[in-house]
Amino acid sequence: MRHIISLLMENEAGALSRVAGLFSARGYNIESLTVAPTEDATLSRMTIVTRGSEEVIEQIVKQLNKLIDVVKILDLSDGSHIERELMLVKVRAFGKEREEMKRMADIFRGRIIDVTEKTYTIEVTGPGTKLDAFIEAIDPVAILETVRTGASGIGRGERILKI
């Protein structure tokens, strides 16, 4: 099962490597990991997307909790939540393709943020599945470059991760 785990940790040097090291040392897989400071500069918030059986996920959460720098954890998948990821795609946009690419970007509510004679760079945001769908939808040979941030997540409504 795919899980999306959010955590708050002390914004200390090396905090990220403790989490990354834990995952590699114990053989847990990481689909994506994002991290940035929060409005409180002493805290970082991390979103980890991982896969595993219920037992493995339980261990992951327990092991993360054991890290001294980790302040609080929430397995977002335990309840309703919102997940967003940002992708930048540079595509070939030449001749007839220009119109087609513009149309696809519109369908996916993407925005063209950079234009040259031959290329567009399109920004798409949404759950990972939507970004996958966008990639599926355009001609693979037209894709010059993609970059994705990995998922960020937040609980819906009253589900708040804060200290």
Add this chain to the structure above:
Amino acid sequence: MMNNSLEQVTGMELTGAEITVRCLMDEGVDLVFGYPGGAVLNIYDEIFKQKGFKHILVRHEQAAVHAADGYARSTGRVGVALVTSGPGLTNAVTGIATAYMDSIPLVVLSGQVPTGAIGMDAFQEVDAVGITRPCVKHNFLVKDIRDLAITIKKAFHIAATGRPGPVLVDIPKDITAQKTAYSYPESVVMRSYNAIVKGHSGQIKKAAQMLLEAKRPMIYSGGGVVLGNAAKQLTELVHLLGYPCTNTLMGLGAFPGDDKQFVGMLGMHGTYEANMAMQHCDVLLAVGARFDDRVIGSPDHFARESRRIIHIDIDPSSIAKRVKVDVPIVGDVAAVLDEMIKLVRAGREKRDTESVGNWWTQINEWRARDCLRYDRASDIIKPQYVVEKMYEVTGGNAWVTTDVGQHQMWAAQFYKFNKPRRWVTSGGLGTMGFGLPAAMGVQLAHPGETVACITGESSIQMCIQELSTCLQYRTPIKIVSLNNRYMGMVRQWQEFFYSNRYAESYMDSLPDFVKLAEAYGHVGMKIEKPADVEGALREAFALKDRLVFMDFLTDQSENVFPMVPSGAGISEMILAEDL
């Protein structure tokens, strides 16, 4: 402590080196095990000037950490080691990992190159925090002199609380020279670390109920009971219930080894009765233990028999890691057991004494197989005999450290520990070379007590240089070397699982251990006949102020039984009579 120190009142500033030393003093440290080098010279200079604690100069940094570890295991206090940067730190890693695997509270201070040189591949630079990350409870690199005292305080706090473990503090050389005002914090609060956990009362009630209803109960306790100072509570609970109790290798001594309710150690080399009772019980109380692979073998095989499991541990990640648990209780073991004792005392009458009586009959049948039997008539010295005699000669009152291998298992099987903390062995990491330096730590923490190191001729050579330290500090350790000229445990596996192909497990060109001991200024004895074993032990243990190296030439072909082959089920033991 020394909070309103003169410096604070007068606003005088101290160097980082002075602060480091003052922190150790204010923390109440009495012994520091270490080895100097460039990056820690400022700290050593301050050690030279002080009288608050004693510094023990080892001969190898691995030994400094093992000695601090032996000190910690035998006292329950935090052990302290001090090493220099680069090779000093890398030498210490084996010791740190050993302590980590057995949850031993240590603070290891390491020197680091100056902050400006970090990352420049400077002389004797290693990424200490990076190298030790997977084998410490936590580690710190001090980058600001103003953080030094609070970091050291945090290190002691983290090491000692919750599930204990080693903490490394890496201190760059320039920090030890800079100055700031000093005051040692009396306490620390960390929002990300709260070690105090109280067991859930509802769960404890449920557990007590389950225990009282049991027909085939079993109590299985591990190192957590020793670390959590809960041996008294465990013993009381087991006696109140009248149920069988087994200890893991790490838990020996938490329940008296000569008690009739004790069914021996369990696990890969556990007794037949302990392993059978584990497999066939209907209610299992696990206390401060973690169902690891050397203890319950294959978890699938273990799960074939249905039983309800109650698991008490301070570390939630130890619960439901390898086996499913019915009643998990996360909390301080002693406090949880206290609460459980009250409930059990009130409900004792409800026990199913008839079923439990039948269970004991079954257990006694298993016991009657006498799985630790060995040939007492042999004219070659049997290693088991040496440990048995040593137990007699020391009246069961010795502090015993071991190395790793067959001798370690025989020590565990044949020396009966009635008190916790007297048994000091590397269980989790299984570190050869641990025994002698650990014994130094134990002896220095307990002057005047009898301390023995049961070892093998291969293991002892891994930290043999510490014989020199032992002379310098007059630690009258008794080394009981069971010399079978083999890496016995390796040879045993090769005999059982590799058709007697003894690849590189024969110890050729052994030194003359008697002369070696003498060269280091100690007493050496070589014992070759069973008839001489007891006399030699008596003579050696009577030499109260000398280190004695006893080289017992033992049976080369002896194996440790019972044995659960790796990956097999706990009840699938190879017994001596099977071969």
